[in-house]
Amino acid sequence: MKVTQSSDPQSPPLEEQLIGVNAKTGLYPAARSWSGGRRRILGKGPLESYCYHVMSRTCGGEIWFDDVEKEALRRVIWRMAEFSGIKIVTYCLMGNHFHLLAEVPHRKTWLERFAGSQGEAKLFEHLSTLYSKAYLGLLRDELADFRSRGMAVLAEQKLEALKKRFCDLSLFVKEIKERFSRWFNKRRGRRGTLWMDRFKSVLVEAKGEPLRTMAAYIDLNPVRAGVVKDPKEYRWCGYAEALGGSRRAQRGLCKALGKPVDGWRSAGASEAYRCLLHTEGSEIKDAQNETVLQRGVSAESSRAVLADKGKLSPAELVQLRVRYFTDGMVLGSRAFVEGIFEAQRELFGPRRKQGARRLSQSAEPLYTLRQLRVSPVG
Incomplete structure (x- = not known):
């Protein structure tokens, strides 16, 4: 599935629509927290890390995100994860809710x-x-002022307040929702609450069968909902992003499978996870094998995937790599892609030395140009 921008042919390019999402900011003012609901169970023991299944839904489930909005939410999630020190094992962004x-x-x-x-x-x-140069400059000036006046304690308190935002599940999800809501409301010209109450969370054992099962449950959401027949076809889930070549998504699923961190291909994690999805996600029919009681992967598809031991053909992998590029993409020989790159050199940063990027899965030499942000070509 491609990231669609709008049914209006005059709509601006995707990156222009996402300017507010990509921009760095100052510190967001603290929002009032919602105090209702059940007590959240958090891991507080000696373990190195704890895993959580997080789910949040729009108000009444009535507000639905289009493709651009899902892409915006995806970017906010990854950016806040990098800032907060939290790792995404996998995710799924549906029309009116998301899973992490x-x-x-x-x-x-x-x-x-x-x-x-x-x-x-x-x-x-x-x-x-996360923060702009302007905000960080003001912060440095404030710390220097405190220290010059003999108030080093206040400077340390300021820094400690920033550090408290790291490795905190509640603050991580809260800021994802706040940042996305502000962008979403501005885009839609709306006001008011976007999300339904607090997010739900389940503490999950961070290894073995519990983690694998939860990861598969999340990536199978679009199949269970009848949106796609195969989770690889859904653009906004961790599995599809991993197949699209995202190293961070691949590493998350390697964690779920107990594989080496970079074992997506070398340790067979890609094939193992595909087999898991087609085992866990099989549709359920009645005793007569006629009526589908629970949607899922068809029995025929499951048998085919398991027979192939979860392997995707080189052609399928290339199609997935191309499909999950964002806006602006050129595909062809190395000379062709370099020619486009040189002709529009001003659209790329000064540190980029060449335009052609090899598609590693292609049987024949095939190259692509990624993230042409201003005026898509191709």
Whole structure:
């Protein structure tokens, strides 16, 4: 499925519609938290990390996201995960709700990266993943002012307040929802609450069968909902993103399978997870094998996938890589792609030296140009 921009042929390119999502900001004001609902169960023991299945739905389930909005939410989630120190095992963004399987590291251990004489410099470098240069400049000035006036304690308190935002599941999800809501409301010209109450969360054992089963449940959501017949066909889930070549999505699913962190291909994680999805996600029929009681992967598809041991053909892999590129893509020989790159060199950053990127799964040499942000070509 391709990221569709709008039915209006005059609509701006995808990246222009997502400017607010991509922009770095200052510190968001704290929102009032909702106090109702059940007590949240969080892991507080000695383990290095804990995993949670997170789910949140729009108000009444009545507000539905289009393709651009799903893409915006996907970007916000990944960006906040990078900032918060939280790892995404997998995810699925549906029309009116989303699922995340998130790994929250041990906070004290994670914060050790900011210790020592270079700790503050490393902290500011990390803050730059989310905050603008203007905000960070003001923050540096404020810290320097505190210290020059002999109020180093206040400077440390300011830094500690920022550090409290790391490795915190509630703050992570809360800011995802807030940041996306502000962009969404501006895009739709609406006001008011977007999300229904607090998010739901389930503490999941971070290894073995529980983690694998939960990951498969999440990636199978579009199949169960009847949106697609195969989870690889749904653009906004961790499995499809992994097949599209995303290293971060691949690493998350390797975690779910207990494979080496970069074992998506080398350790057979891709094939193993595809087999898992087609085993866990089989449709359920009545005793007469006529009426479908629960939608899922067809028996024929499951048998075919298991017979092939979860392998996808080179042609299928190339199609998936191409399908999950964002806007603006050129596909062809190395010379062809380099020619387009050189002709529109001004659209790319100065550090990019060449335009052609090899598609590793293609049997014949095939190259692509990715993320042409201003004026899509192809």
